[in-house]
Amino acid sequence: MSDTSSLHDVLPGGFSGAPPGRRRAGRQQRKRRKQRRRRTTTVLLVSLVVAGGGVYGAYLAISPIVERLTEPKDYAGPGSGEVLVVIPEGASGRVMAQELADKGVVKTPVAFIDAVAADKRGAGIQPGNYNLKLEMSAAGALDILADPANRIVAKVTIPEGTRLADALNVIAKKLDLDPKELRAAAESGDIGLPKAAKGNLEGFLYPATYEFGPDVTAESALAQMVKRGQQTYDKLGIPDNKLRKVVIEASLLEAEAGTEQYMGKVARVIENRVQSGMNLQFDSTVSYATGKFNVTTTPQDRESNSPYNTYKFPGLPAGPISNPGEAALAAALNPTPGKWKFFVTTNPDTGETKFANDFAQHQVYVKEFQAWLQANPGN
Structure with missing residues (x-):
């Protein structure tokens, strides 16, 4: 008996150990198992790729946030x-x-x-x-x-009682503005003037210290000063229908009262004289009309036909003669009670002012003023 025969005896059916039909079925099962293993591997690989792509996508999405959170929030240098x-x-x-x-x-x-x-x-x-x-x-x-x-600022100070022409000169110089443009702006009506001003800035350019930036213009500078004035009128409670009268009288107080302590009394003199039909006879109004700044006026000056000449015309002058501050406005609004009809500043250097109810007493004080004039020629 050959070796092959003995193997057949041990393993019926030959080398395969199975009939031909079973051999084919076994081969098909093995093939299907291999295919399943390949599909499983493929799915796993695809899953890993997808998962990896998701992580990468998430990284792309949050990386700007991470950078913003981790990058310095401040510059380090001087710039x-x-x-x-x-x-x-x-x-x-x-x-x-x-x-x-x-x-x-x-x-x-x-x-x-x-x-x-x-x-x-x-x-x-x-x-x-x-x-x-x-x-x-x-x-x-x-x-x-x-x-x-x-701070980049230009400061401009307008003292109380400054005339408009002088104020505009100061503003132009301090702010390096064209004087012509400034005057044009003052006359333009585009700076917020109240109706009481009747289009004239004199009296309504509020005196104070102002700060302006490098972008200031003629219009913006004047508008700021006018606005400050309106804020003061509101603060003092000046009614719109009395504003012009109050501002005119306050401008007279700035010129005539000498010092703030006499403003209330001078305001009362103005009220008493106007109500009794007496001319005010203020040299300050004549000086304004003639463009002069002297303490006294000449007979020729007092013959001026200007509506500001209170020697020649009764009542208040045609308009303000300067730009009054808060103290003068407050005094004009609420004059000190009294019967005075005369006053004279006997010493313009100190501002000392004396008041009288009658002309005789007033003349006594006038002589004191004349004595000061003799001691101070040129005024």
Whole structure:
């Protein structure tokens, strides 16, 4: 018996150990198992790829957020270039921070807010115009803003009782404005004048100290001064229908009262003389009409036909003769009670003024004034 025969005896059916039909079925099962393994591997690979793609997509989505959270929120250096920043009146720290960020001064509003929170000087930042650097640190920006000396302002002071022509000269010089443009603006009617002004700025250019930024114009400067006057009228409670009268009388007080302490009494003299039909006979009104500034006037001056000549015409002058301040306005609105009809400043150097109910007593005081004139020629 051969070796092959013995194998057949051990494994019936030959080498396969199975009939031909079963062999085919086995091969098909093995093939299906391989296919299932390949599909499983493919699904796993696809799942891994999809999962990997999702992670990558998520990374792409959040990476800007991560960068924003991790990147510095402030510039480190002193900055470069120059940019004008305007801090508005009453601006909060957040408003300032946003303005600085918008202008490219600080990197983020948060950087400046943090700097202000850590430095008590932040509470003292004044409104105004400032020159700052581009891309500077928030602390550096605060250093500049916290120092009032860094504010870009031009100050203009108009003293009480200043005539309009003189005030315009001061404004033009201090703000480097064209005098012609300033006069044109004063006459334009576009500066917020109240109706009581009748289109004339004299008397309604409120005397005070003003600050202006580099972008000031003739119109904006005058409008600000007129607005300040309106705020004062409202504060004092001057009715619109009395405003012109009060301003005219107040302008006379600035010229005639000498000092603030006499304004109420001089206002009463004006009221008493006008109500009794007496001419005011104020040299200040004649000086205004003639364009002079002397303490006294000449007989020729007093013959002027100007409606401002209170020697020649009864009642108040045609309009204000200067720009009065708050004290004069308050006195004109509420004169001191009394019967005085005469007064004279006996010493213009000190402003000493004396009041009388009758002409005889007044003449005594006039002689004191004349004695001062002799001692001070040229006035």
